[in-house]
Amino acid sequence: MLDYEKEAEHYDAARGGEPRAEAAARAVLGLLPPGAAGLLDVGCGTGIVTRRLAAARPGLRVTGADRAPAMARQAAARLPGAVVLADARRLPFPDGRFDAVTSVWLLHLAPGPGDAEAMVAECARVLRPGGVYVTTVDKAAAHNVGSDIDAVLASRPRSPVRDAAAAVTGYAAAHGLVPAGRASFPGRGQGRSPRSTVADLRRGWFVTLPPGGPLAEDYAVRLAALPDQDRPRPDPVFTVRAYRKRADT
Numbered sequence: 001m002l003d004y005e006k007e008a009e010h011y012d013a014a015r016g017g018e019p020r021a022e023a024a025a026r027a028v029l030g031l032l033p034p035g036a037a038g039l040l041d042v043g044c045g046t047g048i049v050t051r052r053l054a055a056a057r058p059g060l061r062v063t064g065a066d067r068a069p070a071m072a073r074q075a076a077a078r079l080p081g082a083v084v085l086a087d088a089r090r091l092p093f094p095d096g097r098f099d100a101v102t103s104v105w106l107l108h109l110a111p112g113p114g115d116a117e118a119m120v121a122e123c124a125r126v127l128r129p130g131g132v133y134v135t136t137v138d139k140a141a142a143h144n145v146g147s148d149i150d151a152v153l154a155s156r157p158r159s160p161v162r163d164a165a166a167a168v169t170g171y172a173a174a175h176g177l178v179p180a181g182r183a184s185f186p187g188r189g190q191g192r193s194p195r196s197t198v199a200d201l202r203r204g205w206f207v208t209l210p211p212g213g214p215l216a217e218d219y220a221v222r223l224a225a226l227p228d229q230d231r232p233r234p235d236p237v238f239t240v241r242a243y244r245k246r247a248d249t
Contacts, residue, residue, distance in 0.1 A: 017048075017189060018048070019188035019189055020186075020187050020188045020189055020190060021048040021049045021052055022052060022188075023185040023186055023187075023188055024049050024104055024185055024238070025049050025052035025053055025056065026185065027183040027184065027185040027238075027240050028049070028053065028102055028104065028134050028183075028240060029053065029056050029057070030183055031132065031134045031180070031181050031182075031183055031240065031242040032100050032102075032132060032134065033099060033100060033130075033131070033132050035099075036057075036060060036099035036100045036131070036132075037059065037060065037061060037099050038060070038061045038062075038063070038097065038098045038099050038100070039053060039060055039061070039062045039063070039098060039099065039100040039101070039102065040062075040063050040064075040065060040091075040093065040097070040098045040100075040101045040102070040123075040126060041053060041062060041063070041064045041065070041101075041102045041103075041104070042065050042086075042088050042091070042101060042102065042103040042106060042119070042122075042123055043065070043066055043067075043088055043103050043104070043105070043106030043109075044064030044065060044066050044071075044072075044075050044083065045066055045068075045071045045074075045075065045105075046071055046074040046075055046078070047064055047074060047075025047076070047077075047078040047079050047083065048078070049104050050062060050064045050075060050078070050079060050083075051078040051079055053102070054079060054082075061082075062079065062082060063082050063083070063084065063098075064076075064079055064082060064083040064084070065083070065084050065085075065086040065088070065091065066083070066085065066086070067085065067086060067087045067088065069085060072084075072085050088103070088106060088118075088119040088122060088123075089115060089118040089119055089122060090122065091122045091123075091125070091126055093126045094126070095125055095126065096126070096127065096128040096129065096131075097126045097128070098126055098127055098128065098131060099127075099128055099131045099132075100127070100131055100132050100133070100134070101123040101126060101127050101131070101132075101133045101134070102133070102134045102135065103119065103123060103133075103134075103135045103136070104135070104136050104240075105136055105139060105238075106119065106135070106136070107119060107120070107135060107136070107137070107162055107163035107168060108136075108139040108140060108161070108162050108163040109162070110162040110163075112160075112162075113160070113162060113167070115162070116162040116163065116167070116168070116171065117171040117174070120133075120135075120168065120171040120172055120175060120177075121171070121174075121175045123135075124172070124175035124176055124177050124245060124249075125175070127177075127245045128245065129245050129246065129247045129248070129249055130244065130245060130247050131244070131245050132180055132242050132243065132244050132245070133172070133177055133242070133243045133244075133245070134240060134241070134242045134243075135163075135168065135240070135241060135243075136163070136238055136239065136240055136241075137163050137164065137165040137168050137239050137240070137241050138161075138163060138164060138165050138239050139163055139238065140159070140161060141161075142187065142236040142237055142238045142239065143187075143190075143192075143236045145191075145233060145234040145235075145236060145237075147192070147233035147234065148194075148226050148227075148233075149192050149193075149194060149197055149223065149226065149233055152219065152222045152223055152226065153197075153206075153219065153223075156206065156208060156209060156215075156219065157208035157209070157215075158208065159207055159208055165239065165241060168241065169241070169243075172243040175249075176245055176246045176249030177243035177244065177245055177246070178243060178244055178246060179241070179242070179243060179244075180242040180243055180244035181241075181242040182239065182240060182241050182242065183239075183240045183242075184237050184238060184239050184240065185237070185238055185240070186235045186236070186237055186238075187235050187236040187237070187238055188235055189235070190235050190236055191232035191233050191234050191235045191236075192232065192233050193228075193229060193230050193231055193232050193233065194223045194224065194226040194228070194229045195224075195229045195230055196232075197223050198220045198223050198224055201216050201219060201220050201223075202216070202220065
């Protein structure tokens with residue numbers, strides 16, 4: 001897994017920046033209850049999406065939470081006084097505190113399947129009955145756009161998928177959440193080129209291919225042989241699911 005303390009400074013620029021954040025926020029906002037007064041963004045990272053959620057609805061009180069201090073510091077600069085350090089598996093809030101809870105690009109980072117369910121359980125716990133939880137799912141699959149780069153990488157060892165939509169829906173159901181909608185949005189500026197993919201390989205982006213190892217270098221050589229080394233392939237398209245907390249929970 002990437003070291004988010006080291007990643008924080010250039011995290012946004014490496015992941016589509018403001019255009020991607022705008023697309024993500026728009027998709028999330030479309031799934032939120034219109035009368036929501038309080039929202040918790042779990043795993044808020046640098047706050048680049050969180051800030052847009054807050055700005056889009058002046059009456060919405062938004063709180064961000066992230067476990068990485070360097071990421072939380074950047075988020076706090078964007079949302080002064082509204083960001084806390086917290087592990088998504090143990091949120092420091094009482095039951096039913098928020099009208100809406102979001103987690104964008106979080107569940108795929110869970111170390112194990114039990115951790116992913118613990119994150120969903122905590123989001124459900126701090127959500128009031130009738131409130132809505134919105135989360136991205138199937139993140140890794142979104143990056144497979146059918147390009148020549150994907151064809152080269154198809155045989156690489158795969159990490160366990162922690163945010164599969166079916167699994168997340170099962171976790172949600174176990175904690176009183178029922179499906180309430182879905183949306184998708186493009187990861188603007190995130191289309192891979194062969195050269196950028198080689199750079200990602202060598203910086204540890206692909207966790208099953210240790211940088212400098214013979215397998216990673218074999219993939220690097222094959223990627224370097226592709227045409228149009230600096231032409232980005234299509235952007236990924238991310239999926240968002242919404243779940244409503246049953247009133248009888």
